[in-house]
Amino acid sequence: CETIGMDKIQFQNSGAEANEAMIKLARKYGNEKKGPGKNVILTAYNSFHGRTLATLSATGQPGSAIHKGFEPLVEGFRYAEFNNLKSFEDAVTDDVVAIMVEPVQGEGGVYPATREFLQGLRKLCDDKKLLLLLDEVQTGWGRTGAVMSYMNYDIKPDAVTMAKAMGGGMPIAAMCATNEAMQSLSAGSHGTTFGGNPVCCAASYAAVSEIIDKNLSENAKEMGAYFSDKLRKLPHVSEVRGMGLLVGLVLDGDFAAEVKHDAFDRKLLMSVVKPNVIRMVPPLIVTKEEIDMACEIIGSILSEL
Ligand SMILES: Cc1ncc(COP(=O)(O)O)c(C=O)c1O
Structure with missing residues (x-):
């Protein structure tokens, strides 16, 4: 957490599960801190957040094979145009609690966020008191030339997910968040049997140490x-x-x-x-x-x- 400027970590088993945790965190934050019904999460068209029901619903690819046949989708997500700050600004209505994007859309065709866009989303979230959630399942831990991709943009999210590189091939993922954001996931509100198991954590510790020590x-x-x-x-x-x-x-x-x-x-x-x-x-x-x-x-x- 220290290396990436976050306060707390919740271990999970896959990228999709880490995103589920982040979605749950945002909903609970909205429903309990901002008020009933303030729980909508804005995501980007062309995004990819996983294949569980909530994460495929968060995935902004209507009509694609990722969605088709799995209806009804989970409600509470709306999409805006990636790299178009105005589109996100326009989509922020009273019921929105968070904005969730990938710093580089990988599955969607490899589109990096522009600096203006990601910094603009941070400012938008600060101004409107929303959570900025980053999906770094693919981009995290060295992949994009910084330990976490958001470090390339000189911003910090309220919560971030990671998987792939952090396990060096072993099934492990995590959500990291600031103290303020993580408070909403109170004891007993989220968990998983194998999350944080010693074997995967040891492998992850080795993988992450290599990434950091060898720059x-x-x-x-x-x-x-x-x-x-x-x-x-x-x-x-x-x-x-x-x-x-x-x-x-x-x-x-x-x-x-x-x-x-x-x-x-x-x-x-x-x-x-x-x-x-x-x-x-x-x-x-x-x-x-x-x-x-x-x-x-x-x-x-x-x-x-
Ligand atoms: C950005 C992003 N989010 C989420 C996922 C889902 O991760 P997993 O396949 O570990 O569930 C992926 C997988 O490719 C991804 O690239």
Whole structure:
């Protein structure tokens, strides 16, 4: 908590569960501190917050496979445009208690928040006495060139979730919050059997210590810039966006899946987030030589298209 400027931590087992905890915290804060009915959470279009019922309802992708067939969605969420401060300002009505966003929309196509947007949301939350909730399940612990992504923006949320990198492969997640925000989750109001189990906590302690002691955030920043520059020079690449080692490769056609399968055959893993967008999240310890190898593979696939 100290490293990231938070006061309290609640351990969970997955990113979605950590987001559930954060949603519950905000609702309780709203219902009890702000008054009955003040419990709506604003999230962004194109976001991704998980696949439990509350987190898929928080996910701003109406009509997508994430929502379809799972109706009725959980009420209490409204969506506004990512990177559009005015859209969020307009959506803040009397019943809103919190704003929840990812600093970089990963699943949604790798879109980093602009500095004006995230700082603007912080100010909006301060002015309207709302909680700013950040989902750093994907961006947390070194991935974007800072320990937590919000450190790149010189802001602090009221609560933040984390998973993936914090476990180094083991199933662990957490929500951290300020004392003020965490107070609403009073004893007995939230919990889980395996949350904070000793095995995953030991693994997480080791993973997080490596990230901090070896300054892997800095490696993510340097290698991310190196990787992105090299990718920009490859054929069929129309844009490379992202932050640190969370890299979105935008192609000039809808052949991301084809590229992914060819890369898999050559033992290079990547994921498709849009028909024309590939997301790559190399290990935080990746070297220049390994990036060169990856670019050679991607380059040869793209030039054969
Ligand atoms: C931003 C974000 N939030 C939440 C989740 C859900 O995490 P989990 O799959 O651990 O439940 C993910 C998973 O990719 C994610 O990227």
